[in-house]
Amino acid sequence: MSAKPRETANVGAGLWKATGMWAWLLFRISGLILVFYLGAHIIIISTGQFGAGGSTFNNVMDFLEHPVAIVLDIALVVAVLYHALNGVRVILMDLGVGIKRHKVIFWSAMAVVVICFVIFAYVAFSYLANDVGPWSQALGVAS
Amino acid sequence: MWAWLFQRITAVLLIVCLAIHLIFTHILSIGDLSYDTVGERVAHGAFTALDIILLTAGIYHALNGLRMVLMDYWFTSRKRALALTIVLWAVGIAFLVYGIWGLWPYIGYKVG
Numbered sequence: 001m002s003a004k005p006r007e008t009a010n011v012g013a014g015l016w017k018a019t020g021m022w023a024w025l026l027f028r029i030s031g032l033i034l035v036f037y038l039g040a041h042i043i044i045i046s047t048g049q050f051g052a053g054g055s056t057f058n059n060v061m062d063f064l065e066h067p068v069a070i071v072l073d074i075a076l077v078v079a080v081l082y083h084a085l086n087g088v089r090v091i092l093m094d095l096g097v098g099i100k101r102h103k104v105i106f107w108s109a110m111a112v113v114v115i116c117f118v119i120f121a122y123v124a125f126s127y128l129a130n131d132v133g134p135w136s137q138a139l140g141v142a143s
Numbered sequence: 144m145w146a147w148l149f150q151r152i153t154a155v156l157l158i159v160c161l162a163i164h165l166i167f168t169h170i171l172s173i174g175d176l177s178y179d180t181v182g183e184r185v186a187h188g189a190f191t192a193l194d195i196i197l198l199t200a201g202i203y204h205a206l207n208g209l210r211m212v213l214m215d216y217w218f219t220s221r222k223r224a225l226a227l228t229i230v231l232w233a234v235g236i237a238f239l240v241y242g243i244w245g246l247w248p249y250i251g252y253k254v255g
Contacts, residue, residue: 026246028212031205031209031212032212034205035205035206035209036210038201038202038205039238040239042198042238042242042245043245045242045246046241046242046244046245047245048181048182048245048249049244049245049247049248050249053178054177054178054179054182055178056150056176057177057178057181058156058177059178061176061177064176080165084157084158084161084215087154087158088158091151094151094241119160119170120165120169120170123169123170123173124169124173127173127174132174133170133171133172133173135170135171135239141162
């Protein structure tokens with residue numbers, strides 16, 4: 001599709017109404033959360049530079065076992081997965097792929113979000129319950 | 144135009160590299176997080192390279208995304224947008240240097 005019909009195609013298909021508008025708003029909100037998280041992540045990892053034998057880093061890691069931190073971790077997974085999969089949809093729209101079927105593509109992307117989240121939650125909760133990841137020993141890559 | 148293109152390029156890089164990052168850190172090797180366990184993982188050259196790609200692409204994507212949001216609301220004039228762009232580049236480069244410095248002890252980590 002050339003530039004002009006593509007521009008009108010996405011207006012005609014309602015890419016910026018209803019589902020598309022909410023998708024855009026959540027994309028922004030999750031994006032801003034991730035900007036904040038990236039800054040925090042860089043600062044937290046850099047604590048390995050402080051304290052003998054990584055003691056500061058170890059203290060921060062112990063602190064992050066707090067239930068509030070775990071809830072925030074779960075929220076982070078949702079934000080990452082939503083932003084990534086909606087981002088795939090945005091790139092497809094940019095390429096002019098499936099503009100007329102943008103709602104189907106959006107909900108398919110959300111299905112992938114749910115599947116990935118379930119896998120992640122299963123790993124996280126079995127680790128919290130058993131102190132070992134479900135697949136880490138089987139694969140011989142236990143930390 | 145270039146910012147738009149780089150946002151897409153870094154997006155694809157981030158999806159691939161972040162998937163690897165999360166599969167290794169949270170699914171395959173979920174466990175006690177400490178300086179030693181993280182050090183053992185990051186000591187592998189491939190993980191160091193992956194982390195530096197993530198750091199660079201992540202900072203660019205995050206700050207350009209933030210810039211686009213800010214330009215929609217407050218930095219609407221060309222002059223303000225340019226000032227914002229310059230400030231964010233400075234912040235980004237500072238974070239990249241700080242991030243690599245933060246990774247340094249893990250890169251030099253001796254396994255065992």
